Amino acid sequence: MDFVNYYESPLGKITLSSDGTKLTGLCFFDQYNYAGTMDSPHSEKELPVFTLAKSWLAIYFAGRCPNFSPEITFKGTAFQERVWNELQKIPYGQTTTYGEIAKRLAAEQGQRHMSAQAVGRAVGHNPIAIIIPCHRVIGSGGKLTGYSGGLERKEKLLLLERVDSLQTGTM
Numbered sequence: 001m002d003f004v005n006y007y008e009s010p011l012g013k014i015t016l017s018s019d020g021t022k023l024t025g026l027c028f029f030d031q032y033n034y035a036g037t038m039d040s041p042h043s044e045k046e047l048p049v050f051t052l053a054k055s056w057l058a059i060y061f062a063g064r065c066p067n068f069s070p071e072i073t074f075k076g077t078a079f080q081e082r083v084w085n086e087l088q089k090i091p092y093g094q095t096t097t098y099g100e101i102a103k104r105l106a107a108e109q110g111q112r113h114m115s116a117q118a119v120g121r122a123v124g125h126n127p128i129a130i131i132i133p134c135h136r137v138i139g140s141g142g143k144l145t146g147y148s149g150g151l152e153r154k155e156k157l158l159l160l161e162r163v164d165s166l167q168t169g170t171m
Contacts, residue, residue, distance in 0.1 A: 002042035005050040007057050011153050014057065017042065018049050022073040026053065026128045028149040053131070060130065063160055065092035074127050082108075083122035090136040093161045097140050098123065124148055130157065 002024065007014040009028075017025035052070040059066040074084060086101050098116040101123075106114035124146055126134040135157040139145035147154035 003045040003047055003050075004042050005044060005046060005054075007054050009057060010061050011149075011156055016050050016053055018047055019073065020047065021049065022071040023049050023053050023128060023131070024073055024075075026131055028129070028153065031129075031149050056131065061160070063162075065161075069131060072128050072131065074132075076122070076125065076127070079118070080122040080125060083119055084126055084128075084132055087123065087126065087132050087134055087137065090133050092133075093163060095136045095138045095142075095158065095163055098137055098145075099140055101137065120146055136161075136163075 003018045003020060005016045005018075006029070007016060011028070013029035015025065015027055015029050016023065049070050052068075056066045056068065056070060074081065076084065082105055083101065086104060090096055098119045102114040102116045102119045105119070106112065120137075123134045123137050126132050126148075129135070129149060135147060135149075135154045144151050144154055144158075
């Protein structure tokens with residue numbers, strides 16, 4: 001059974017999910033794929049991992065980089081999990097591109113090329129938004145592209161982290 005809890009952020013209600021021990025999901029309540037982060041059935045419950053995740057979020061939304069992280073676990077394809085692990089390496093306040101992630105993953109596997117679009121699809125299915133910072137992945141040339149929580153939120157998250165090299169406008 002999964003458990004859920006909620007956090008009221010400055011950018012909207014966030015749904016947290018857990019297997020009872022670790023955080024398994026974090027997404028905006030109105031996010032198009034939020035239900036995919038939870039198994040059925042699930043019930044609302046306060047858990048230590050939710051308390052820790054809410055503390056992390058409070059520090060983050062206060063404009064500071066949390067120096068801890070709640071324990072997380074995720075389930076995806078082997079490729080998705082490699083991408084999600086790569087996302088966790090992006091430092092607070094910095095960005096990378098889908099293409100740069102594809103190049104790193106290709107090099108790790110001894111491949112000459114990997115599709116940036118495939119990386120983008122995996123990024124788009126990140127089950128633990130913000131903590132696994134998929135919002136820090138941008139398009140080539142600094143353009144904001146793709147974010148299941150909405151591009152407006154992506155821009156606000158990056159501005160919160162003081163990322164100032166964004167190209168806004170036609171996204």
